[in-house]
Amino acid sequence: MKKSIVLYLHAHQPYRVKDYSVFEVGKNHDYFSWDDSDPNGNQKIIDKVSEKSYIPTNKKLIHLLKTFPEFKVSMSITGTLITELEKWAPEVLQSFVDLVKTGKVEIVAETYHHSLAFFYSLQEFEIQVRMHREKIESIFGQTPKVFRNTELAYNNDLAIWADKAGYKGILAEGWDKVLGWRNSNHLYKPINTQNIKLLMKNYKLSDDIAFRFGNRNWNEWPLTADKYINWINDSQDSEIFNLFMDYETFGEHQWEDTGIFDFLENMVPIWLKDENNTFMTVSDAIDSYKVVDTIDVPETVTWADTERDLSAWLGNAMQQQAIKAIYSLSSKILGTDDWSLIEDWRRLQTSDHFYYMCTKYFNDGDIHAYFSPYKTPYDATINFMNAWHDLRFRLNEKGVEI
Amino acid sequence: MLGWELPPHNSGGLGVACFQLCKSLAKNNVDIEFVLPYKTDQQNDFMKIHSTTPMNYTKLKHHLNVYDGANYLSTHAVTSEQLNYENYVASKAQENEYDIIHAHDWLTFRAAMKAKQATNLPLIAHVHSIESDRSGGESGNPMIRDIERLGLMMADKVIAVSQMTKESIAREYDIPLDKISVVHNSLDIDELDELDNDNVYEYIELLKSNGYKVVTNVGRLTIQKNITGLLYAAKDVVDILPKTLFLIVGDGDQYHELISLSAELGILQNVIFAGFQRGKKWRDAFGIADLFVMPSVSEPFGITPLEAINYGTPSLISYQSGVSEIYKNCLKVDFWDKDEMVNKIVGFLRNEGLAKTMRQMATEEIMSMTWDKSAKATIKEYSKHKKVLA
Numbered sequence: 001m002k003k004s005i006v007l008y009l010h011a012h013q014p015y016r017v018k019d020y021s022v023f024e025v026g027k028n029h030d031y032f033s034w035d036d037s038d039p040n041g042n043q044k045i046i047d048k049v050s051e052k053s054y055i056p057t058n059k060k061l062i063h064l065l066k067t068f069p070e071f072k073v074s075m076s077i078t079g080t081l082i083t084e085l086e087k088w089a090p091e092v093l094q095s096f097v098d099l100v101k102t103g104k105v106e107i108v109a110e111t112y113h114h115s116l117a118f119f120y121s122l123q124e125f126e127i128q129v130r131m132h133r134e135k136i137e138s139i140f141g142q143t144p145k146v147f148r149n150t151e152l153a154y155n156n157d158l159a160i161w162a163d164k165a166g167y168k169g170i171l172a173e174g175w176d177k178v179l180g181w182r183n184s185n186h187l188y189k190p191i192n193t194q195n196i197k198l199l200m201k202n203y204k205l206s207d208d209i210a211f212r213f214g215n216r217n218w219n220e221w222p223l224t225a226d227k228y229i230n231w232i233n234d235s236q237d238s239e240i241f242n243l244f245m246d247y248e249t250f251g252e253h254q255w256e257d258t259g260i261f262d263f264l265e266n267m268v269p270i271w272l273k274d275e276n277n278t279f280m281t282v283s284d285a286i287d288s289y290k291v292v293d294t295i296d297v298p299e300t301v302t303w304a305d306t307e308r309d310l311s312a313w314l315g316n317a318m319q320q321q322a323i324k325a326i327y328s329l330s331s332k333i334l335g336t337d338d339w340s341l342i343e344d345w346r347r348l349q350t351s352d353h354f355y356y357m358c359t360k361y362f363n364d365g366d367i368h369a370y371f372s373p374y375k376t377p378y379d380a381t382i383n384f385m386n387a388w389h390d391l392r393f394r395l396n397e398k399g400v401e402i
Numbered sequence: 403m404l405g406w407e408l409p410p411h412n413s414g415g416l417g418v419a420c421f422q423l424c425k426s427l428a429k430n431n432v433d434i435e436f437v438l439p440y441k442t443d444q445q446n447d448f449m450k451i452h453s454t455t456p457m458n459y460t461k462l463k464h465h466l467n468v469y470d471g472a473n474y475l476s477t478h479a480v481t482s483e484q485l486n487y488e489n490y491v492a493s494k495a496q497e498n499e500y501d502i503i504h505a506h507d508w509l510t511f512r513a514a515m516k517a518k519q520a521t522n523l524p525l526i527a528h529v530h531s532i533e534s535d536r537s538g539g540e541s542g543n544p545m546i547r548d549i550e551r552l553g554l555m556m557a558d559k560v561i562a563v564s565q566m567t568k569e570s571i572a573r574e575y576d577i578p579l580d581k582i583s584v585v586h587n588s589l590d591i592d593e594l595d596e597l598d599n600d601n602v603y604e605y606i607e608l609l610k611s612n613g614y615k616v617v618t619n620v621g622r623l624t625i626q627k628n629i630t631g632l633l634y635a636a637k638d639v640v641d642i643l644p645k646t647l648f649l650i651v652g653d654g655d656q657y658h659e660l661i662s663l664s665a666e667l668g669i670l671q672n673v674i675f676a677g678f679q680r681g682k683k684w685r686d687a688f689g690i691a692d693l694f695v696m697p698s699v700s701e702p703f704g705i706t707p708l709e710a711i712n713y714g715t716p717s718l719i720s721y722q723s724g725v726s727e728i729y730k731n732c733l734k735v736d737f738w739d740k741d742e743m744v745n746k747i748v749g750f751l752r753n754e755g756l757a758k759t760m761r762q763m764a765t766e767e768i769m770s771m772t773w774d775k776s777a778k779a780t781i782k783e784y785s786k787h788k789k790v791l792a
Contacts, residue, residue: 021745321755359763381756382749
């Protein structure tokens with residue numbers, strides 16, 4: 001059996017809440033339209049990330065897909081990003097469609113709004129997963145078969161849900177505390193499930209690219225494709241190398257001048273030089289390898305921070321209160337059948353909003369770890385909660401008791 | 403070391419900053435003799451205090467208040483207290499083998515210059531505020547500006563309590579930026595008395611138990627502190643959250659004006675003026691507040707938000723303050739932006755989670771603050787200038 005790299009890229013942008021003051025509550029219901037001059041505005045960010053990342057990355061990927069028959073990619077793209085691209089950069093969305101048209105790109109399922117709904121409202125979660133599937137079918141003509149939850153937030157219950165929902169696979173962080181003596185480089189099965197398989201991110205190899213690639217203080221800098229592929233080839237007891245990362249790694253987190261695009265282009269032929277090596281999509285890997293063991297994850301594991309838990313989104317009191325506030329409106333909002341109100345409410349569920357309220361490391365001055373359009377986590381909270389108050393105002397206007 | 407006041411005889415933050423800095427300098431083996439213009443029984447084990455007149459503090463303050471620049475008329479009318487102070491310092495400086503003259507703010511600058519002329523000792527001018535700060539952005543008293551200009555020009559080194567103050571000094575007096583070092587004020591939490599269980603503001607406690615939230619300001623009631631701006635914001639806050647009480651602690655030339663303004667705005671019943679307070683009444687004003695607001699037009703440093711969080715109360719402060727350069731876990735606003743002030747006060751008061759998180763994070767933040775860092779930075783300046791002398 002050949003050894004495979006499973007490259008999975010996750011593309012997402014939220015609808016960031018503008019500076020939305022208490023004086024706008026009840027008067028202006030548009031929380032997401034920023035001043036044209038503001039570089040943190042949603043459209044400005046789409047322009048910037050498209051130019052720096054999506055366009056050049058897709059150009060590189062399509063070249064690789066057309067040049068190397070064995071090269072394959074998996075990706076996910078959130079509903080919020082798709083609608084932003086539809087509005088502001090349709091040609092960029094087309095470049096994603098062109099990738100999928102090669103027949104060698106698999107799209108992974110997730111929630112439309114990149115939310116943490118699974119942990120707050122199963123009903124809402126299922127609606128968002130269905131919305132995402134329908135959007136993917138209409139744009140890409142493909143039905144996703146493998147599921148990933150927002151922030152790779154995973155536990156046994158989620159796997160059981162995905163199994164029952166008919167997914168053949170699910171993705172999770174290959175966290176040492178979960179794996180114990182095992183490594184992430186095999187196919188696993190979640191505990192208490194029937195058919196579903198589990199692919200676990202190789203966080204070391206993934207983060208070498210996603211986080212460390214351009215860091216000149218890293219003792220492995222500069223990372224060449226030769227060196228990197230040697231590391232993979234040297235791995236013992238391994239079948240699959242799950243390289244999971246943000247799409248924006250290419251060109252946005254790691255700028256072009258780090259050589260990240262050349263690295264991507266070079267690593268493919270170097271890996272394929274050995275005829276025992278290949279690339280697979282997530283479904284290929286699930287179909288090709290045998291399950292070696294069962295994985296038990298009672299506590300939620302994510303792909304963030306050294307804690308690998310949800311504390312970046314739900315670690316402090318204001319994050320917890322804000323997310324509870326949003327889900328406390330569920331039945332009232334859904335009961336209105338007002339689709340613009342419902343959509344605004346869903347956009348506020350996007351996990352990024354809670355991330356901007358994160359105070360972890362704030363006292364250490366580590367602002368780079370938490371890129372945010374706001375000056376402080378407190379400003380983020382006030383803007384968000386003002387939008388929440390306006391949702392209630394709109395409910396009240398419709399005669400719903402708040 | 404030349405100063406105009408030390409606690410408990412202080413009318414503002416200057417005295418506290420001098421006291422704490424000296425204490426930490428002494429811990430770092432600096433031998434300090436501190437000259438005050440009034441008589442005090444206060445002595446302590448870390449420095450020697452000289453008094454230049456037999457007058458007590460209350461009487462002195464009546465003649466010449468450190469913050470009261472408007473009543474300082476002309477160089478011809480220099481009060482005898484100040485002349486006494488100058489002569490005392492100049493002769494004292496020649497008596498002993500001092501290394502440095504360290505002078506705090508304009509009232510001591512004439513004395514400092516005289517002493518420097520008499521001894522050629524290096525002069526460090528420590529600026530806690532300049533005249534334009536104290537006059538709320540206006541240029542202020544030209545006599546005082548002259549003293550500040552001369553003192554800062556003659557100084558071998560200027561220490562500013564914030565980057566913002568450093569920039570104002572350079573702008574107002576053409577002092578080159580490289581002559582000015584920033585040494586931020588700080589806070590030693592173990593120096594502050596703790597709250598006890600009985601808050602002295604019983605009536606406010608009663609209102610709180612009826613669902614009221616309390617916003618407090620502690621400071622002088624002068625144009626610099628922008629309490630008028632706070633009251634205009636208070637009007638809008640009360641419109642949105644009627645159960646909000648504004649507790650204003652302090653005294654100053656705007657006292658009557660602010661009371662009338664509250665009435666004109668129709669929020670007199672939501673504003674409590676508690677006058678100037680010390681000790682327990684001062685501490686409890688912080689303790690009872692949900693939010694402390696320091697909306698100053700210009701605050702060279704502004705220690706009160708740090709004192710507030712020591713008593714468990716988070717802050718909203720203006721960007722136009724030195725403390726905003728070092729204090730992260732608070733809300734910040736431009737002093738002129740009334741709507742944003744309202745937005746943040748309301749946003750804070752109706753969000754328990756925000757209040758709780760900010761309180762935790764800010765408490766953690768002040769734990770790591772210490773005057774020792776400021777003292778060490780000051781000593782570094784001393785040693786540079788002692789060498790020049792040698």
